[in-house]
Amino acid sequence: MSDRGKPDFPYRQHDHQVCIEECIERAEAACMDHNEHFTENRRAVLELLLAGHRPLGAYEIVEQFDWKNRRPAPAQIYRALAFLESLGLIHRIASRNAYLACNRPGHQKGAIFLVCERCELVAELEGTQMLTAIDNLSASSGFVAHTHLIEVSGLCPACSDTLDFERAET
Amino acid sequence: MSDRGKPDFPYRQHDHQVCIEECIERAEAACMDHNEHFTENRRAVLELLLAGHRPLGAYEIVEQFDWKNRRPAPAQIYRALAFLESLGLIHRIASRNAYLACNRPGHQKGAIFLVCERCELVAELEGTQMLTAIDNLSASSGFVAHTHLIEVSGLCPACSDTLDFERAET
DNA sequence: TTGCAAACACTATAACATAACATTCTACCC
DNA sequence: GGGTAGAATGTTATGTTATAGTGTTTGCAA
Numbered sequence: 551m552s553d554r555g556k557p558d559f560p561y562r563q564h565d566h567q568v569c570i571e572e573c574i575e576r577a578e579a580a581c582m583d584h585n586e587h588f589t590e591n592r593r594a595v596l597e598l599l600l601a602g603h604r605p606l607g608a609y610e611i612v613e614q615f616d617w618k619n620r621r622p623a624p625a626q627i628y629r630a631l632a633f634l635e636s637l638g639l640i641h642r643i644a645s646r647n648a649y650l651a652c653n654r655p656g657h658q659k660g661a662i663f664l665v666c667e668r669c670e671l672v673a674e675l676e677g678t679q680m681l682t683a684i685d686n687l688s689a690s691s692g693f694v695a696h697t698h699l700i701e702v703s704g705l706c707p708a709c710s711d712t713l714d715f716e717r718a719e720t
Numbered sequence: 721m722s723d724r725g726k727p728d729f730p731y732r733q734h735d736h737q738v739c740i741e742e743c744i745e746r747a748e749a750a751c752m753d754h755n756e757h758f759t760e761n762r763r764a765v766l767e768l769l770l771a772g773h774r775p776l777g778a779y780e781i782v783e784q785f786d787w788k789n790r791r792p793a794p795a796q797i798y799r800a801l802a803f804l805e806s807l808g809l810i811h812r813i814a815s816r817n818a819y820l821a822c823n824r825p826g827h828q829k830g831a832i833f834l835v836c837e838r839c840e841l842v843a844e845l846e847g848t849q850m851l852t853a854i855d856n857l858s859a860s861s862g863f864v865a866h867t868h869l870i871e872v873s874g875l876c877p878a879c880s881d882t883l884d885f886e887r888a889e890t
Numbered sequence: 891t892t893g894c895a896a897a898c899a900c901t902a903t904a905a906c907a908t909a910a911c912a913t914t915c916t917a918c919c920c
Numbered sequence: 921g922g923g924t925a926g927a928a929t930g931t932t933a934t935g936t937t938a939t940a941g942t943g944t945t946t947g948c949a950a
Contacts (some may be wrong), residue, residue, distance in 0.1 A: 558861040558862065561861065561862065562943095565871030571722045586927095587916085587927080587928075589929085591926070591928080591929075592928095598737070603735045607905080607906075608905095608906065608907075609905065609906070619763070622930090623930070623931060623932080624906080624907070624908085625907085625909090625929095625930085625931080625932095626929070626930075627786060628906095628907065628908070629928080629929080633928095637843070644814040644815050644869070644871075645814050645869055646899070646908060647905080647907095647937095662854065662857070662858075664858050664861065664863045664865075666863075667866065673861060673863065675857060675858065675861070677857070678852075680850070680853060680854060680857070683853070684832065684847075684850060684870070684872060685872075687730070687845060687847070687850070688832075688834050688845065688872055688874070691728040691731065691834065691843060691845070692728065692731065692876070692877030692880070693834045693836075693843065693872070693874055693875070693876060693877065693880075694874045694875040695834075695871050695872045695873070695874040696837065696872075696874040696875070697874070698870075698871070698872050698873070699814070699815050699869065699870070699871040699872075699873070700854070700868075700869070700870050701814075701868075701869040702854060702855075702858055702863070702865045702866075702867070702868050702869075703865070703866050703867045703868075703869070704858070704863055704864045704865040704866040704867070705863070705864040706862070706863060707861070707863065710862070710863075710864045731938090736911095756896095757896080757897080758897090759897070761897080762897095777936085777937075778936095778937065778938075779936070781935070792899090792911075793899070793900060793901080793910095794937080794938070794939090795899085795900080795901090795938085795939070795940090796898070796900090797901070798937095798938065798939075799897080799898080817906095817936085817937060817938090
């Protein structure tokens with residue numbers, strides 16, 4: 551799955567089951583590295599997020615989380631989200647108040663997110679160079695940068711094509 | 721007030737009263753241009769946001785809004801915020817769920833926000849070149865960009881100095 | 891002066907997130 | 921095994937941010 555990490559990865563056909571399995575393995579390894587437990591709760595939340603290249607709101611996770619035939623409390627989900635985010639396994643999409651499984655394992659920093667306004671698919675791009683440029687720009691004002699948030703809203707290739715087609719129809 | 725629009729503007733001493741007045745004038749002009757009314761409600765919200773180079777949450781505005789000795793309903797504030805944002809007079813700082821008066825009049829697009837983690841001061845930088853670079857990057861994946869969100873979290877010059885000093889003390 | 895559209899007022903509720911505290915689980919030591 | 925410290929979970933409650941929906945007022949033009 552060398553495709554993962556490439557900018558257009560989520561836009562292409564791929565064996566999503568493999569994609570999921572790799573991310574789970576990656577998560578297990580990350581937990582080992584940090585002497586943390588990859589508990590059932592955390593695994594279940596990550597699996598829900600891995601189901602599609604779409605961000606889920608915390609309460610969507612609550613709803614989809616089938617847990618002994620009951621509903622988990624929001625706090626339970628938020629705890630798992632905070633844990634997964636601390637390990638760089640997921641990202642928060644601020645413009646949507648939603649959470650996305652990371653598909654650039656090992657490169658948790660320096661991401662740029664392309665959020666489709668129509669289908670909600672999110673692509674995660676490598677943006678390290680961009681961030682360096684931004685850091686330089688802000689440093690020239692004396693600002694010391696710690697974390698970055700870059701989200702682009704627009705249309706993914708498929709939705710863009712669809713809309714072009716619909717416009718051509720009329 | 722040619723200082724406005726420069727990256728380090730909010731970090732420097734300036735006549736803030738003039739700064740406010742200019743923005744109000746600018747808002748009046750913008751409303752004229754768009755055949756909209758600069759109502760009391762909208763003006764009051766903008767003035768609260770102009771009071772400092774700090775973003776305010778909608779409910780902070782509700783609290784500070786002295787309105788015939790009553791408290792306005794949140795919806796009233798959100799309406800004004802939506803209106804002001806549609807005219808580019810204010811920006812939403814997504815990482816803080818807060819709103820900031822624009823200090824780059826006439827350049828409502830292409831901003832980069834530097835958010836101080838310590839004092840909450842926000843600087844608004846011209847980032848058109850950066851955005852172009854990001855658009856090019858995303859276009860190479862077939863993504864059609866509409867809007868951008870770039871927020872950098874860190875320390876403003878003053879807070880950075882203060883912390884350096886405190887560290888040197890110990 | 892009537893009629894229309896914009897803006898406002900108000901109530902309620904949706905949507906997102908965390909605090910606080912009790913309980914259970916797990917790893918480790920004796 | 922039994923004790924125990926820390927991590928994780930379970931639970932309740934509440935805090936925070938944002939919008940829906942509906943009726944009223946206002947400004948303005950025909």
